[in-house]
Amino acid sequence: MIDLTYQTGDSILHRMNPTHKFLGLLICTIIILVSKNLAGTIIAAVLITTLILLSKLPIKKVFAPLKSLFFFLIMIFLMNALFFNNGDCLYSYHSICISYKGIEQGYNIVLHTIAITILSSIFIRTTTSIEIMRGIENTLRPLRIFHIPTKDISLIMSIALQFIPVFFNDIDRIRKAQIARGANFNKGSIITRIQSIFPLVIPAFISAFRRADELSTAIEARGFQSDYESFK
């Protein structure tokens, strides 16, 4: 089981029951989403600082995903600050309209995005994939009232998790085999690179589906009973 983002640690957050953690994540997300402007910034800052301290995670790692968002965030802020037009412009020039409303909205979107990204970063780094799955499974359980087959859903998610490292290796093997046959993934014209996608993607899907086929036969032979059919 690969855990690309999990950081081993011993904090309160690491040891916390994953279901509670997941629900906590959802609640914190909602709190952030309804807080705006100055008050919102303070609430978000307090919440995040507390969580970072509780998690004992290195700050650099927590803030890492923000790096790739940087450009995106600037764009969003500018688009709102400069172009949001509902009549109240402080300064306007053609389609550019700088307004309090626009700046405020841009700010809030950026604030929410940063806060939620950090929240999810903390969550992912303190929770193993198995725990995440369990947390989601338990959170979804009440939906059984609506005849939604939550057991099947969590089975699907665990199988998906188990498949990931397997498929990763398969694709690596396929990539090497095609490179050996002369495929060009890293150099050459755009055309050759495009043509090289098919020899990578098609076998990847075939081998993935073949494994799925074999696994489904195996679990059926071992007496798998679906949730869905038990609702009928």
Place this chain on the structure above:
Amino acid sequence: MQLEIKHATVRYSNSDKILDNIDLNITEGQFLGITGKAGCGKTTLLETIAGFHKPESGFVLLDGQNIYEKRFVSQSFRKRLQIVFQFPENQFFESDIWNEIGFGLKNISSSPEEKERKTIEAMLAVGLDINEMKNVSPFALSGGQKRRLALACAIVVSPEILLLDEPFSGLDGDGQNQIISILKDLHRNGTTILMVSHDPNVLSEVADKIVVLDAGKIQFNDIPSRVFADKYLCDKLGIGQPETKITADLIGLDLDEDLTYSNFIKKLEKKYLAAHD
């Protein structure tokens, strides 16, 4: 053609050495078997020679030139050396056999007639009927046919050197025999072959020399009869002995450094006839 591995050490990131100071000289036209217990580094050795793992120290030299000199291994190298991975049928993607084999020819600058000729040659060499099979999808073939198709895909470019990783995995007796006969033909025609296998029977049947790896180091690089001579050592290295050797030892038969079945039968006949004279 000179293929040398000099003091090569290969390590995956953050792990122990998979290959430790490997020195290997492969002569032209040789059939070299590579064996060892699971996890000893056989596949990594093959992949290193094929240009997929740059050694952390040491070199892989083809005709004196370091294949890892530039960032990407050259296409001309790929024309001279082909590798068939384990379970190669996982690489198929074309809608018919003709195009699947032809994929390897895309980077060879030759005329369409030349490409057609080479594809037909490859299909013949592996025993796939051209008329029946031309338009069949690779996915519709049987296990043995798929394996032979994968072999065709590699030999279509007429490589000087052919690397194979466990080419017999999952094949029945017939399938295995077909592959062995194809490899023997290639060997007879001058192709240098490096084959990873854990089956001592096949190795003693086809290999000129066998390299035994243990924990990333070469323990043996010798003819089959000397590699498989000592039962205790073979057990320790996890490689087993061929049936011909085991049986010959049991009945006190001298195989004269040749562990092949044909020699075994010959020597057995002689002994039987001598005993009944």
Place this chain on the structure above:
Amino acid sequence: MFEMPYTKKTVITAACIALCAVLPMAFHAFPNAGDIWLPMHIPVLLCGLICGPKFGVLCGIMGPFLSSILTQMPPAANLPSMILELSCYGFVSGFVITRIKTGKQITDILISLVCAMIAGRIVYGIANAAIFNIGRFTLNGWLVSSFVTSLPGIVFQMILIPLIITALQRALIIPDKY
């Protein structure tokens, strides 16, 4: 649609979800792979086509979610709109293919794909305009990002997906439609 046991559809959906996480990693070698080639769309569309709308929706929800958790791609902030768009793909592709019967499998598939892609992008546009990014989302922007930048991806998918389905049928992994 494709007559398969429920168990098989379940595991195939799991495989497609896993591919949603793995494929984008494989596409890293290509520049701007995510926006242009849309690697995450392919497993979802396939899941919807092969397993039907319910599984397609599940794949569309869980795929990007799992990928975001494990590889931070797409980033958590983009997740809601991506989930909405992809679950729409999964649903519509499955919905259309179960109901359409032109007699030729390839036509069925292509029609379902086109419907799914259009529906998904419309939903994505509405969601972004109405819920997620009020005020900054313009019609022009939507048209460009949905159809122009991703044109190579769209063409790629229309070619790739029928090829994959045919290969799967030749390999006897999924049954023929007709």
